Amino acid sequence: MPRAVTVGLHAAIVAVTEEEPRVLTVPAGAVDRRVAALPFGPLDPDRHRTLELGLRAWVHEQTGMDLAYVEQLYTFGDRDRAVAADGRTLVLAVAYLALVRERQVAGHAAAWQGIYGVLPWEDRRDGEPQILRDRIRPALAEWVDAAPEDSVRRERRGRADITFGSGAAPWDSERVLDRYELLYEAGLVAESVRDREPAPHVVRAVSPHAGVGAPLALDHRRILATALGRLRGKLKYRPLVFELLPDTFTLFQLQRTVEALVGVRLHKQNFRRLVERGSLVEGTAQLEPDTGGRPAELFRFRREVLHERPAPGVGLPGLPGGH
Amino acid sequence: MPRAVTVGLHAAIVAVTEEEPRVLTVPAGAVDRRVAALPFGPLDPDRHRTLELGLRAWVHEQTGMDLAYVEQLYTFGDRDRAVAADGRTLVLAVAYLALVRERQVAGHAAAWQGIYGVLPWEDRRDGEPQILRDRIRPALAEWVDAAPEDSVRRERRGRADITFGSGAAPWDSERVLDRYELLYEAGLVAESVRDREPAPHVVRAVSPHAGVGAPLALDHRRILATALGRLRGKLKYRPLVFELLPDTFTLFQLQRTVEALVGVRLHKQNFRRLVERGSLVEGTAQLEPDTGGRPAELFRFRREVLHERPAPGVGLPGLPGGH
DNA sequence: CCTGGTAATTCTCAAAATGAGTATAATAAC
DNA sequence: GTTATTATACTCATTTTGAGAATTACCAGG
CATH class of the missing domain: 3.90.79.10 (Nucleoside Triphosphate Pyrophosphohydrolase)
Incomplete structure (x- = not known):
């Protein structure tokens, strides 16, 4: 049938x-x-x-x-x-x-x-998150060793290294799906347990604590x-951030929003330079006084860039320590 | 129903x-x-x-x-x-x-x-193609003027400018779909005529010469x-070209393949520099003698890059004249 | 009014990367 | 040999990064 x-x-x-x-x-x-x-x-x-x-x-x-x-x-x-x-x-x-x-x-x-909360290993703004260090990396190491054949072990180690970063390979913030899929395969998220249930059409709730992150x-x-x-x-080649920001914003607000999404910290002065040199924004004359220090100028997105340059995005000036 | x-x-x-x-x-x-x-x-x-x-x-x-x-x-x-x-x-x-x-x-x-043959306006390796100059640009200009309201005209002109390039905006090789969709909307490809047929479920063949390019x-x-x-x-951030090339190839073959895909010419010496600096390839000792001039070394793709850098692609060194 | 504290904003400067060539090397054909 | 043709190597000015120091403008407290 x-x-x-x-x-x-x-x-x-x-x-x-x-x-x-x-x-x-x-x-x-x-x-x-x-x-x-x-x-x-x-x-x-x-x-x-x-x-x-x-x-x-x-x-x-x-x-x-x-x-x-x-x-x-x-x-x-x-x-x-x-x-x-x-x-x-x-x-x-x-x-x-x-x-x-x-x-x-x-x-x-x-x-x-x-x-x-759902993808806790993706937020590295305060450095490598606890959960990566304490639970994921060890569990991945176990998963690698659990393979019976040596070739499979090598292949697994390679995949873990590229997706989650390691000595040689740096953390690539874009590989979010690869990381999730690896965790799924290694049985570290609740869904992998759930999907393995013998009768897949019987909905079985799995304890949310079975894996890492909220399913x-x-x-x-x-x-x-x-x-x-x-x-x-x-984000890097299309002005998407502005969909998420109010009409006017300070450059630091813009930076914080990008950082929140990308999950890493950025170099403040250089971020500002990139944004301004790309003429993505234009200053309004107004100031935002509640910064805690010197007031910041409010900017707005320059829609015209869409007609000027082929790929206008914010660009990410590497954070101080990072490679 | x-x-x-x-x-x-x-x-x-x-x-x-x-x-x-x-x-x-x-x-x-x-x-x-x-x-x-x-x-x-x-x-x-x-x-x-x-x-x-x-x-x-x-x-x-x-x-x-x-x-x-x-x-x-x-x-x-x-x-x-x-x-x-x-x-x-x-x-x-x-x-x-x-x-x-x-x-x-x-x-x-x-x-x-x-x-x-299907998307003739996409090949700019010998400069802007005839068909763009002679048929598409004029037809697009007509389409722009055909709009009754001024605001629509402005909007159409803007779209045509960004997608097909113009004084201000440069040609963006990646906007292939945007260009096709614009031609479809403007009625310049055979499919737009076909799809407009009153009874859409009656398959009507449209003369292939009704529009530009082979439908x-x-x-x-x-x-x-x-x-x-x-x-x-x-291409720019993943080593896809190598899927299209034989196991070993000369750097110029590599360049020609990239050019064929991107539809523009590239600066030879700088292309070579980018590829080599990115350690995307490694030389075999062999030479390819049939170059017409000095023999070229044969290279092979270094699969290891996949484990070394996050986004290994070929990168396009602007062609001499281009901006 | 003067003094820190705190951020925003501006500058500096060395190190890479890029754009655009020029120079040299190795073949084949005459 | 000489010449044409292409590969490969080198040069050099200009931008673009990465990293950080210096300066500016406001607040709160004396």
């Missing part, structure tokens, strides 16, 4: 508030009552003229939000990781990234959740990882 | 032979007998464990090829541009990019087709544009 295919539309809606990147979640309800989910719903070809319009409709329905910036991320369709409750319908997941200005919340049951429903943590990776990459 | 959804898997299989990027096509058969199609087939959730495996299966069946490098591009799902022959089934298209070494062809009815079946030219754009962008 041929299985059917249905298509789900999923949204990772990202904002940065108080120097913390957050994602909008809704109660997972029927899917899994222990964890939150990203807003999502099935594509209905009658009502939805395009995939993106379908996504917007679902998001509006579940969170009351009208999205501005929306971008398609990826379409997931592995049978092992996304099967409907009936056990025989394959559910494709078309994932989207949306950027919104800090909390134009959202009554409904929607809630903002810190992204680094989300379905494969939503994977989608979030995809979203963060894409966002980090694109 | 609710429409159904089916999912098609489509492959843009790219190779570079004789300094010309090509894409593998198959006869479109039932879909449209006048034009070629990319290899594609419906996702069958029974046989295909993942989307990518389904794609590989279809490609193998239609072309006899086993793909190595495969990457998902985008999922298209606009109702207006992709509806099944029955007129009521929405057909999602999940598009993939594959890279293969020059023609390990492929009996079957598959044939290689020059990409710049492909369905929305396959759009997929190809997506593929070329992605490839051009990714």
Whole structure:
């Protein structure tokens, strides 16, 4: 009996508030009552003229939000990781990234959740996070050694080194998905345990403490990882940050927002130089007095750059110590 | 009556032979007998464990090829541009990019087709192509003026300027899809005429001379544009070119391949410097004598870079005249 | 009014990277 | 040999980085 295919539309809606990147979640309800989910719903070809319009409709329905910036991320369709409750319908997941200005919340049951609660190993603003040192690296080392064959061990070690950085290879902030997938494979996130359950259509809630970081429903943590990776990459050559900032902002606010997303600290003076030399912003005459020290000038995004240069992004001046 | 959804898997299989990027096509058969199609087939959730495996299966069946490098591009799902022959089934298209070494062809009815026959405005290796000057720019100017309102005219002019370059904005080789979509909207490619037919489920072949460049079946030219754009962008930070080259090659062959893909000429000495400094390649001791002048050393790709640097790509040293 | 404290903003300076050539080397054809 | 042709090596001025010092403008407290 041929299985059917249905298509789900999923949204990772990202904002940065108080120097913390957050994602909008809704109660997972029927899917899994222990964890939150990203807003999502099935594509209905009658009502939805395009995939993106379908996504917007679902998001509006579940969170009351009208999205501005929306971008398609990826379409997931592995049978092992996304099967409907009936056990025989394959559910494709078309994932989207949306950027919104800090909390134009959202009554409904929607809630903002810190992204680094879900992907705690991704925040290196205060150096390598505890959880990486104390739990992930040791567990990865175990996973490497657990392979029976030597060739597999070498291959695993190589992968761990590139994705999480090591002596030779530096930390690459964009490899968010690679890292999540590695943790999934190594059994370090709750989802890998869950998906391995013998009867995949029986929804079994797994203790949130089974793995590292807070799990989300379905494969939503994977989608979030995809979203963060894409966002980090694109920041450098598209003026996406401004979707997340208020109309006017100080350069330091801008920097803090970028740092929050990329998960590393940047060199202040050089960041300012890059932003100004790229003519991404223009000063308003106004000052923001509440800085704690000298007042900062308020800037606004210069939309014109879009017509001037091919790839206007913020660029990341390496942080003092980093390579 | 609710429409159904089916999912098609489509492959843009790219190779570079004789300094010309090509894409593998198959006869479109039932879909449209006048034009070629990319290899594609419906996702069958029974046989295909993942989307990518389904794609590989279809490609193998239609072309006899086993793909190595495969990457998902985008999922298209606009109702207006992709509806099944029955007129009521929405057909999602999940598009993939594959890279293969020059023609390990492929009996079957598959044939290689020059990409710049399909997207002729993308090849600027000998300067701005005729077709851009003689047909596209004038037609775009007309399209701009055809708008009744002034604001729309301004907006159209802006878009044309950014996507196709103009006084202020330079040519951005990566905006391949933007350019194709603009031509589609302006009615300059055959597909826009075809899709506007009153009864969209009646397949009407449109004269290939109705527009600029050789059309492909369905929305396959759009997929190809997506593929070329992605490839051009990714070249710079991932060592993709080597998927297209034989095991050993001269630096000039490497350069010609990159130029073929990006569609511009590069500065020879500086290209060599970038490639060597990036330690992307290592010399074999062998020489290639048939250069027409001094023999060139043969190089091979250093796979180790993948473990050393986060984003190893070739980098494009601006061509002499270009900005 | 003067004195720190705290940030914002401006400058400096050496070290790389880039753009654009020029010079030299190794072949093949005449 | 001489010449054409291409590979490879070197040069050099100009930008762009990375890193940090110096200066400026406000606040709070004496």
